[in-house]
Amino acid sequence: MPRINSADVTRFADMLAAMGAEPRLRIVRLLLSAHPEGMVAGEIGQELEIAGSTLSHHLDKLKNEDLVRVQREGTFLRYTANAQALRELLGFLYAECCTRNKAVEPQQILCCK
Amino acid sequence: MPRINSADVTRFADMLAAMGAEPRLRIVRLLLSAHPEGMVAGEIGQELEIAGSTLSHHLDKLKNEDLVRVQREGTFLRYTANAQALRELLGFLYAECCTRNKAVEPQQILCCK
DNA sequence: TCCATATTTCTATTATTATCGAACTATTGG
DNA sequence: CCAATAGTTCGATAATAATAGAAATATGGA
Numbered sequence: 001m002p003r004i005n006s007a008d009v010t011r012f013a014d015m016l017a018a019m020g021a022e023p024r025l026r027i028v029r030l031l032l033s034a035h036p037e038g039m040v041a042g043e044i045g046q047e048l049e050i051a052g053s054t055l056s057h058h059l060d061k062l063k064n065e066d067l068v069r070v071q072r073e074g075t076f077l078r079y080t081a082n083a084q085a086l087r088e089l090l091g092f093l094y095a096e097c098c099t100r101n102k103a104v105e106p107q108q109i110l111c112c113k
Numbered sequence: 114m115p116r117i118n119s120a121d122v123t124r125f126a127d128m129l130a131a132m133g134a135e136p137r138l139r140i141v142r143l144l145l146s147a148h149p150e151g152m153v154a155g156e157i158g159q160e161l162e163i164a165g166s167t168l169s170h171h172l173d174k175l176k177n178e179d180l181v182r183v184q185r186e187g188t189f190l191r192y193t194a195n196a197q198a199l200r201e202l203l204g205f206l207y208a209e210c211c212t213r214n215k216a217v218e219p220q221q222i223l224c225c226k
Numbered sequence: 227t228c229c230a231t232a233t234t235t236c237t238a239t240t241a242t243t244a245t246c247g248a249a250c251t252a253t254t255g256g
Numbered sequence: 257c258c259a260a261t262a263g264t265t266c267g268a269t270a271a272t273a274a275t276a277g278a279a280a281t282a283t284g285g286a
Binding site: 023 | 266272273275276277278282283
Binding site for chain 4: 227228229230231232233234235236237238239240241242243244245246247248249250251252253254255256
């Protein structure tokens with residue numbers, strides 16, 4: 001069981017905050033649904049009807065927490081969800097709720113049939 | 114697999130936002146570590162060194178998202194983590210990452226050995 | 227080089243959030 | 257009823273975040 005230190009808590013809080021805004025949660029969902037190809041910024045904005053500059057700001061937040069990755073494709077920028085980061089976040093929450101304590105039984109979660 | 118609608122996304126975003134502040138994430142962690150007994154407000158504030166009025170504000174946010182429950186014990190108020198709400202949040206994230214899409218393999222998470 | 231397109235960065239505005247002392251409310255015990 | 261204790265609500269301030277139009281930057285192609 002990994003040891004969780006103060007810096008980890010700060011980091012996971014930041015990740016949760018990044019996902020804790022409706023436009024950004026929608027962005028992450030959309031990128032997951034398009035995983036692993038991801039989507040270029042314009043497609044995301046069109047799909048979610050977010051103004052370009054606003055979208056850019058949200059993508060920047062997600063990028064700062066390493067929840068999404070970006071790579072240039074000519075004049076486009078392609079964003080993808082970072083599965084590893086999401087894995088770590090889920091692992092943290094599981095450790096907190098299911099492993100470290102007995103608040104939530106693992107088998108009560110969807111994935112653990 | 115449960116169908117996720119727009120209202121769900123809003124609700125989960127709000128829950129993530131509630132956990133996405135370091136003081137509140139610490140509160141939830143603390144309450145989970147004391148689960149299922151929970152802790153009275155004063156103990157939480159003492160442990161985390163948060164001023165009373167500030168703590169009250171954070172507990173209110175968590176309560177609004179139903180992430181914690183409260184009950185009076187004489188002159189004390191005892192707060193407990195709401196395991197069911199956490200279960201739903203974890204289930205949602207799992208569905209998004211592992212089930213609905215293939216971004217994160219279930220067995221890569223701690224709980225699914 | 228110049229143009230068109232994609233996206234970001236800048237700038238400003240508005241809205242939300244965090245913090246905490248002070249005042250208030252609730253409960254128990256005398 | 258009064259005092260003591262626990263906790264919340266109020267009020268003010270400061271900090272952070274969201275939004276979006278306009279200007280700037282980056283890329284590729286004519």
